Amino acid sequence: MAKKSIPRKTKSGKPAARRKAVKKHTPTPIVTNEELMEYYKGMLLMRRFEEKAGQMYGMGLIGGFCHLYIGQEAVVTGIQATLKEGDSVLTSYRDHAHMLACKIDPKLILAELTGRATGISKGKGGSMHMFSVEHGFYGGHGIVGAQVPIGAGLAFAHKYRKNDNVSVTYFGDGAVNQGQVYESFNMAKLWNLPVVFVIENNQYAMGTSIARSSSEVELFRRGESFKIKGECVDGMDVFAVREAAERAVAKCRAGDGPALLEMKTYRYRGHSMSDPAKYRSKEEVSKMRSEFDPIDQVKKRILEANILSEDELKVIDKDIKARVSEAADFAQNSAEPDPSELYTDVLVAE
Amino acid sequence: MSVEILLPAMSPTMTEGNIAKWTKKEGEKVSPGDVIAEIETDKAIMELETDEDGVLGKILIAEGSEGIAVGTLIAVILEDGESESVLDGITASVVSVQSVPPSAIAIEAHETIVKAPVMISPSEAVLPEGTGFSNMTVREALRDAMAEEMRLDDSVFVMGEEVAEYQGAYKVTQGLLQEFGEERVIDTPITEHGFAGLGVGAAMANLKPVVEFMTFNFAMQAIDQIVNSAAKTNYMSGGQIRCPIVFRGPNGAAARVGAQHSQNYASWYAHIPGLIVIAPYSAADCKGLLKAAIKNPNPVIFLENEITYGYSFDVPDMDDYTVPIGKASVVRSGSDVTLVAYSIGVKFALDAAEKLASDGIDAEVIDLRTIRPLDMETIIGSVKKTNRVVCVEEGWATCSVSSEISARLMEGAFDYLDAPVTRVTNEDVPMPYAANLEKLAVVNDDRIVSAAKAVCYKEEK
Numbered sequence: 001m002a003k004k005s006i007p008r009k010t011k012s013g014k015p016a017a018r019r020k021a022v023k024k025h026t027p028t029p030i031v032t033n034e035e036l037m038e039y040y041k042g043m044l045l046m047r048r049f050e051e052k053a054g055q056m057y058g059m060g061l062i063g064g065f066c067h068l069y070i071g072q073e074a075v076v077t078g079i080q081a082t083l084k085e086g087d088s089v090l091t092s093y094r095d096h097a098h099m100l101a102c103k104i105d106p107k108l109i110l111a112e113l114t115g116r117a118t119g120i121s122k123g124k125g126g127s128m129h130m131f132s133v134e135h136g137f138y139g140g141h142g143i144v145g146a147q148v149p150i151g152a153g154l155a156f157a158h159k160y161r162k163n164d165n166v167s168v169t170y171f172g173d174g175a176v177n178q179g180q181v182y183e184s185f186n187m188a189k190l191w192n193l194p195v196v197f198v199i200e201n202n203q204y205a206m207g208t209s210i211a212r213s214s215s216e217v218e219l220f221r222r223g224e225s226f227k228i229k230g231e232c233v234d235g236m237d238v239f240a241v242r243e244a245a246e247r248a249v250a251k252c253r254a255g256d257g258p259a260l261l262e263m264k265t266y267r268y269r270g271h272s273m274s275d276p277a278k279y280r281s282k283e284e285v286s287k288m289r290s291e292f293d294p295i296d297q298v299k300k301r302i303l304e305a306n307i308l309s310e311d312e313l314k315v316i317d318k319d320i321k322a323r324v325s326e327a328a329d330f331a332q333n334s335a336e337p338d339p340s341e342l343y344t345d346v347l348v349a350e
Numbered sequence: 351m352s353v354e355i356l357l358p359a360m361s362p363t364m365t366e367g368n369i370a371k372w373t374k375k376e377g378e379k380v381s382p383g384d385v386i387a388e389i390e391t392d393k394a395i396m397e398l399e400t401d402e403d404g405v406l407g408k409i410l411i412a413e414g415s416e417g418i419a420v421g422t423l424i425a426v427i428l429e430d431g432e433s434e435s436v437l438d439g440i441t442a443s444v445v446s447v448q449s450v451p452p453s454a455i456a457i458e459a460h461e462t463i464v465k466a467p468v469m470i471s472p473s474e475a476v477l478p479e480g481t482g483f484s485n486m487t488v489r490e491a492l493r494d495a496m497a498e499e500m501r502l503d504d505s506v507f508v509m510g511e512e513v514a515e516y517q518g519a520y521k522v523t524q525g526l527l528q529e530f531g532e533e534r535v536i537d538t539p540i541t542e543h544g545f546a547g548l549g550v551g552a553a554m555a556n557l558k559p560v561v562e563f564m565t566f567n568f569a570m571q572a573i574d575q576i577v578n579s580a581a582k583t584n585y586m587s588g589g590q591i592r593c594p595i596v597f598r599g600p601n602g603a604a605a606r607v608g609a610q611h612s613q614n615y616a617s618w619y620a621h622i623p624g625l626i627v628i629a630p631y632s633a634a635d636c637k638g639l640l641k642a643a644i645k646n647p648n649p650v651i652f653l654e655n656e657i658t659y660g661y662s663f664d665v666p667d668m669d670d671y672t673v674p675i676g677k678a679s680v681v682r683s684g685s686d687v688t689l690v691a692y693s694i695g696v697k698f699a700l701d702a703a704e705k706l707a708s709d710g711i712d713a714e715v716i717d718l719r720t721i722r723p724l725d726m727e728t729i730i731g732s733v734k735k736t737n738r739v740v741c742v743e744e745g746w747a748t749c750s751v752s753s754e755i756s757a758r759l760m761e762g763a764f765d766y767l768d769a770p771v772t773r774v775t776n777e778d779v780p781m782p783y784a785a786n787l788e789k790l791a792v793v794n795d796d797r798i799v800s801a802a803k804a805v806c807y808k809e810e811k
């Protein structure tokens with residue numbers, strides 16, 4: 001692949017539901033072909049992985065709650081692109097893509113979703129509760145908003161140890177109304193903690209649209225009374241996300257944290273697998289899908305820049321599908337945990 | 351290659367569904383994201399999307415078919431240009447994926463018709479002569495209780511996450527918004543500590559809030575307001591400030607939702623003076639006790655159970671049917687051993703009693719219904735007859751309701767006991783996600799049977 005650089009297009013499609021995005025800096029970031037392809041492949045892996053998870057749920061192989069991230073892939077992809085070894089990441093129950101972005105093996109995630117001994121939590125956590133210290137992924141949290149102070153705590157540890165790592169704490173537009181979010185904002189600013197708070201505003205918390213739950217719907221303003229300056233970003237555009245994240249992360253690494261980013265994004269599927277999603281119109285969903293899809297946006301740029309042809313992209317898609325199928329086979333063919341595992345890990349053994 | 355479409359599980363508790371509608375016809379093109387059918391599940395009508403590109407080759411289960419098992423082959427999608435001959439000989443059948451049961455306890459949910467308790471506790475008011483019954487689910491009974499109280503008293507209002515427009519995350523508040531409007535059926539933001547406290551304030555001003563927690567796991571965000579504000583204000587104000595509020599929602603293990611979403615809080619709240627704690631099982635008790643709770647001038651914790659929402663029971667057709675708070679009910683009479691249970695534990699106990707009967711052991715089953723105050727009178731009355739007690743609880747044993755009963759029996763019925771009081775509970779571990787481990791973690795009827803035999807000094811065969 002030829003290593004040529006192409007300038008970032010300034011005008012990308014904007015989600016219809018978007019309000020005035022506050023973008024003060026618009027330098028043109030340079031994106032290499034390698035980066036374009038990396039984001040494309042990364043997002044496609046997330047998409048195919050979750051489609052497979054949805055199918056496996058339908059077959060009864062995955063139980064309980066299973067929350068898909070389909071549509072939001074650009075957010076985690078753009079942000080993770082700015083992180084380095086030692087940084088900490090945590091999010092809610094909608095966590096599969098975050099784990100893939102942390103480079104966790106899809107086999108281990110899918111095996112956890114099917115509750116097998118080979119799963120990343122030995123089958124004991126399930127879709128909502130997964131962790132990998134090795135990859136700096138601190139969960140996987142089932143209680144809405146609970147990850148926010150925990151994320152501040154991980155940032156506290158970075159500061160305490162005087163390293164230049166950051167904590168990236170993702171949470172939703174629904175979670176943003178929990179009181180502990182503001183308690184965290186206050187402490188984070190008071191102590192200049194290196195935490196990037198990322199609000200993934202997908203417009204809905206289960207069946208409640210943001211307008212029905214929030215008195216201030218410009219969520220990037222939610223840090224203002226704590227003197228945390230927020231920024232609103234087109235979360236369907238991986239380059240816009242990356243650009244904003246670079247600034248936020250750099251600020252935190254320099255000891256000038258915290259930072260707050262509001263990512264305007266959209267989930268295509270129901271809240272979880274059992275949500276009939278009657279609270280929004282089909283037109284709204286299909287408009288987001290057809291006009292703002294984060295993967296299509298990158299694909300278009302790849303084709304326009306003649307980096308790869310449509311056929312070559314098909315080969316990539318096939319490879320990714322094969323990788324996901326392999327993970328599914330692994331998950332399905334792994335054994336369930338040994339019954340003795342029921343009693344392990346309750347306390348740390350002396 | 352053709353793709354077989356199996357009826358998917360569309361909720362944690364779904365075991366079968368109805369084909370409400372095919373939205374694509376045979377021969378029609380489909381692409382990823384297209385809705386091909388509408389499926390009616392135990393909770394809602396869901397759209398079935400495809401992830402495939404191709405042509406809907408064959409529909410195997412007709413529109414309107416009901417009770418189709420999850421995993422049944424319902425249609426086949428052909429790849430573009432693929433010959434229809436591959437469809438020859440394909441029929442609807444349950445395709446056995448090498449799958450694990452959806453859940454240890456969801457399996458039970460399959461059997462949704464549960465017989466109404468045969469016995470009415472002697473301590474309970476006898477129903478008027480000629481009272482009729484309607485068969486309804488626990489979910490409907492709870493909804494009716496709220497609706498009736500809202501009609502009777504306009505200071506009653508319902509508040510919580512997704513209770514209004516979404517009609518309840520578990521559909522318990524179905525129809526309330528339509529009947530009572532948005533001033534009395536209120537969707538809150540996800541801010542449990544805030545809205546629990548706001549409810550307490552409204553109750554101090556003599557409104558009667560019914561606060562729904564989507565599940566009681568999330569009430570931990572709000573537990574300070576419940577314990578420190580709701581439960582203590584009457585006392586601290588020397589009886590000046592009442593707090594007539596009901597906190598309700600599903601409690602206990604659901605199905606495969608893991609450690610943070612599967613906990614029984616009965617003993618947590620039962621620990622607190624100033625609270626009333628109710629955890630009923632049957633639909634009649636759910637209705638009668640929820641109405642009593644809303645009328646009660648004290649803060650009430652009303653613990654429901656997600657698995658039992660779909661269970662059906664007979665409920666008396668009476669105006670303003672209430673069940674007294676603080677009274678247990680003998681739901682099966684017997685003479686050899688007393689099984690004391692509450693909430694879904696009653697189902698496990700009744701199933702165990704049935705098995706014990708075939709082994710010649712005559713078990714009495716008591717449904718506590720109210721956890722605080724505990725009706726020790728009914729339990730001790732039973733012990734005087736059976737001299738043996740097994741406490742059954744879908745929850746942890748340590749500091750549990752069962753532990754409390756055991757202690758009180760030592761204090762109040764020691765001389766009547768012929769064997770140690772035994773507790774049969776969940777295992778002492780956070781709820782695991784894996785199907786096999788979950789099954790091992792949760793109490794079941796076989797463990798109750800073993801414990802009952804042990805206290806009767808009967809050998810296990």
Ligand SMILES: Cc1ncc(C[n+]2csc(CCOP(=O)(O)OP(=O)(O)O)c2C)c(N)n1
Pocket residue numbers: 092094142143144145171172173174175176200202204205206271511540542564568571
């Ligand atoms: C404290 C708490 N309350 C309620 C819930 C139930 N619940 C799970 S997800 C959710 C919606 C959250 O929406 P949002 O924060 O926007 O995140 P999204 O699901 O859109 O990613 C709710 C109410 C919960 N898990 N925890």
Ligand SMILES: [Mg+2]
Pocket residue numbers: 172173174200201202203204205206
């Ligand atoms: Mg959201």
